[in-house]
Amino acid sequence: MSSPAASFSMRSVALSAFLPAALFAIGEGAIIPIIPVASDNLGASLAISAFVASLILVGELFGDIPSGWLVSRVGERPAMIGAALVSVVGLLVSVAAPNVWILALGVFLIGLSTAVFALARHAYMTSFVPPEIRARALSSLGGVFRFGYFVGPFLSAGLIHLTGSVQSAFWIHIAGCLAAAAVLIFLKDPGAGQSRSVTHPTAPRSAGESEVADEAHGLFPTLWKYRGVLVKLGSGAALIGAMRAGRQVILPLWAVSIGVGSSQTALIIGIAGAIDFGLFYTSGQIMDRWGRMWSAMPCMVGLGISYLVLSFTHALPHNVTWFIGVAMFMSVANGIGSGILMTLGADLADKANPAPFLGAWRFTGDFGSAAAPLLIAGITAVVSISLASGVMGVLGFVGAGILLRYVPRYSPHQPHLKR
Structure with missing residues (x-):
């Protein structure tokens, strides 16, 4: 039975961490399928549309470098509020882009x-969730992220259908960011008195702030220190990160290339997101019961097959039907691999001081x-x-081969003992 303190923490986190995360993720899920469409409407070629769509992920990679320092400097809540407001600036730039x-530029700022x-x-979760329920809370946070990618495209599809404007989808993310900032400002902080704030910059760091500071400090020396495992299993x-990110770009781009409408594209990707969301818990069960390989391999092989099949369907009759089928199969493959990168990172990290390695591991995936x-x-x-x-399909099979070679070496399965 959970202690009263633990229960209170989970209730508090459900509002002050899960709700802002859900609002932000819904907004991001709303805009990702329509970025290539918005580029196409501004006269971009298919290749330039792909480049613009990629900038949200390139922005995230560049943002990884200073984010640990920033969060440790100003605190978790102020950092989330500031990030939401900067995202609003990027979204407004995107809406008004001539x-x-x-x-x-707007998409890069969002990233x-x-x-x-x-x-x-x-x-924030590291700081204020009791250790005995932290794994469940972080797993739930991952589910919240996928929930946003499930709901967001449906909102985009509906709003685009009503307004006839692709740019209207950006307003969903603007509303989500402002709502997330409002929740963070007005709801009580479960760690009040522990976390640093802009008004008390000399207060001691919370556990989460210390962790991200350790991750950010000496990122490139850490990459060099662990170069062996990062070159091999990393x-x-x-490639797992590449296959997943490529899916987010190539599906809406493919829809543009075969003439699928913007609202229909968002609807298809939303349904695919529902499949992905429905499998995030199953993936964890597979990894815990049978080992990491049983999640990683079906994920990579399935994504590789999906990309290869898609590559032959562009000029086929009923190419829209093929597109829908591949999008759904991609989501099944991706969902089976939910959480694999975080789990492998946790397996490999130094238990006494995991933060530096986890920072390098996340940067590698990003x-x-x-x-x-x-x-x-x-x-x-x-x-x-x-x-x-x-x-991309070939790279999926290359990645599967690397995982088959190195996961058993670095993260061998240890079955749970029956109690």
Whole structure:
């Protein structure tokens, strides 16, 4: 039975951490499917549309570098509030963009702020959730993120259908960011008195602030220190990030290329997000019961097959039907791998001082996430989107081979003892 203190903490976190995270994630889920469409409406080519869509992930990669220092400096809640407001600035720039390059600037700002918000909310959970329920809380936080990617596209589809404007989807994220900031400002902090604030900058750091400071300090020396495992298993992690991020770019881009309408694209991606959301708990059960390989391998092989199949369907009859089927299958594969990167990172980190390695591990995965959309944009510009999808499919099988080789070495399965 949970103690009263633990129950109170979970109730508090449900409002002060889960609710802002859900609002932010819903907004982000609303805009991701329509960024390539917005670029296309501004006269961008397919390749430039892919590049603009990639900037939200490139922004997150660049944001990873200063975010740990920033969160440790100002505190978790002020960092989340500030990130939400910076995201609003990027969204307003995107709404008012007269050309594709101003849109690109807005999308990059959104990515920067997303990195800070994500790290700050993780630090917040570390600080204020009791250790005995922290794993469940963090798992629930991952579910909240997927919930946003499930709900957001449906809101986009509805609003675009009502207004006839693709840009209207950006207002969903603006509303979500402002609502998240309001929740953080007005709801009681479960760690009141523990966390630093802008009015008490000399207060002791909370546990979460100390953790992210340790992650950020000496990031590049840490990458060099752990270069062995990061080059071997880390390259597999980077390819997992790449396959997932590539999916977020190539599906809406493919829809543009075959003439699917913007509201229909958002609806299809929303349904795919529902499948992904429905599998996040199942993935954890698979990893705990049978080992990390049984989650990682089906994820990578399934995504690889999806990209390869998609690459052959562009000129086929009923290509929209093929697109819908591949989008759903991609979501099944991605959902089976929910949480695999965080779990492998936790397995590999030094138990006495995990933060530096976890920072390097997250940066490695985010590097793959940022590189994949740029690769898709480059191949689309030089050859075609079909070849870009085919290359991603091949990379999925390369990643599966790396994971098959190194996961058993670095993260062997240890079955839970029956109680």
